[in-house]
Amino acid sequence: MKNLIIILITACIGFSANAQNDVVTKLFNDYYDDENFTKISVSSKMFELFTHIEPGDEDEEEILEAVSKLKGLKVIAADSVGNSKELYTKAVKKISGNGYEELMEVKDAEEDMKFMIREKDGIIDELVMVVGGNKSFFILSLYGEIDLKKISKLSKGMNIKGMEHLKQLDDNKN
Amino acid sequence: MDSKKVKTRLKKYWEGKSNLNEENELKSHFLHAPDGADPDHEYFTYLNKKSTQNPLDDQFDDEILKLIDKNKQSRKLKNNVIKYWYVAASLALVISVSIIFKDKFIKVNKVENVVEMDTYKDPDKAFEETKRALLLLSSKLNQSSVYAAQFSKFEEHQNNLKQN
Structure with a gap:
């Protein structure tokens, strides 16, 4: 009887822990069956395989170094949704109330952007970026040991404007 | 015992002041005394007769033991019933929790599969x-x-x- 009670309590704690950790994953699940959204998932096993890739140039070497401590990546993107701002607000609301800390938020005429992080023992173990444009919507979740300096350094000197990559991601998926 | 001593003991007896030894002496006296010699003779004869009888015979013991066994069995049965209730209540709780969290659980499993699955x-x-x-x-x-x-x-x- 005692064992049963312990199992039940553990199960309940497990459920609540899951509820907290899987908030971003849940968002991914929400759009899983919607064909208007491109879903990309790269697991920790795949990240392990990246260690065998030979870098083609210095930039790639830098990227490989940046991903060496990462454990996963999830992307959900759409470039022609009518309610993108609404999706953005909904996503931000869902994520921010679940142990994520706001890193930065930028709102301009083109798009709203929010970066949220989750820290453990002083190390960022998850970074979530939510972008809501006029018709575009984008969530990127990166997890593992995240070094913000290394990541922000990657695009410096490169001519990348950002949201046009949504199109590239879409094209590659299709 | 002479009649004077008997009288003194009887007086003490009826006053409730006699000890167990003196009472036994009285009983023993009346056991051998001729019938009708004393008004208390009948009473003490009754006491003597009663003390030699065994009021709790073997049948009584059997009945008591049977009752004890029956009681034990009914307690065992009661305990078993309580245990079954506990199990039933726990099962009901597990089923309720499963129903409450069913959607969440299925969703989480689905999500885990999606996340674990590489694109x-x-x-x-x-x-x-x-x-x-x-x-x-x-x-x-x-x-x-x-x-x-x-x-x-x-x-x-x-x-x-x-x-x-």
């Missing part, structure tokens, strides 16, 4: 996509940092203006 099987392709995603993230971070820097500069100027 690309080829590591090179997966790396290309990771690279694009990281570069996009990096550019957005830098873009936001520029805004943040501009804003702090604006704030700084505003503070300077206020001070002047």
